[in-house]
Amino acid sequence: MPGNPTDDSEPLPASRIMPGPADLRQYPAHNLVAWQPQGVLDDQLLDEIGEWLCHIEKASAPLKRFVDFSRLTSVAVRTNHVFAFARKRAEQFAGVTPVKSALFSEDWVGFGIARLYESLMKETPIDARAFRDRANGSRLAGCAGGDFETRR
Numbered sequence: 389m390p391g392n393p394t395d396d397s398e399p400l401p402a403s404r405i406m407p408g409p410a411d412l413r414q415y416p417a418h419n420l421v422a423w424q425p426q427g428v429l430d431d432q433l434l435d436e437i438g439e440w441l442c443h444i445e446k447a448s449a450p451l452k453r454f455v456d457f458s459r460l461t462s463v464a465v466r467t468n469h470v471f472a473f474a475r476k477r478a479e480q481f482a483g484v485t486p487v488k489s490a491l492f493s494e495d496w497v498g499f500g501i502a503r504l505y506e507s508l509m510k511e512t513p514i515d516a517r518a519f520r521d522r523a524n525g526s527r528l529a530g531c532a533g534g535d536f537e538t539r540r
Contacts, residue, residue, distance in 0.1 A: 409440055411459075414451075422454040429457065429498065430464045434473050442480060450487040454525060457493035463501060470501060474508035486513040490525040493518070 403413040403422075411424040421444055425433055437455065444451060481487075489509075491502035502518030509516040519525030 409436065412440070418452065420452045420454060422456065424456040424459050426459040426461075428462050428464050429460050429501065431466055431469045434465050434469060438473055438477060441477070445481070445484065450485050452487060453489040455489070455491050456522070457491065457495065457498040457502070458522075460493075460495065460498055463495070463497045465501060467504070470504055471508065474505055477514060478509065478512040481513055484513055486515060489514055489516040491516060491518045492520075492522055492525040494520055494522075 402417065403415045409423060409425065411426065412421065413423075414421050423437075423440065425437065427433065441453070444453075491505065493499040493502055499518055499520050502516075506516045506518045517525070
């Protein structure tokens, strides 16, 4: 509650809706874009994430990314598709300024996919990190307060 001396919560950073997939927000003060995909994480949704990233990279200087998997209903992506996706992302991003990507999932299967992607992106300009704790993920992505609004 504002004005309450016992309320030590920080206000959420200002964001704006971006064109693109639903639930895509930009946090200009943090040079950050956040997305909360919904439904089933399958090969098609993973490809949509890749298309979204390519669009973001062509439109502006590299932005930090935060992908929040908390609204996924299930994970059905094929492992070999994750490998192909990572290889394609590394090729598409070659030679570009390094960028941080935080991947958040409380679900163990989603987290496992995020960790696989993190390991595949080692030695590339994409510093991908998987998190099961939203605050740690948002701190890596650049929100000093440790959290921001991806939930609605």
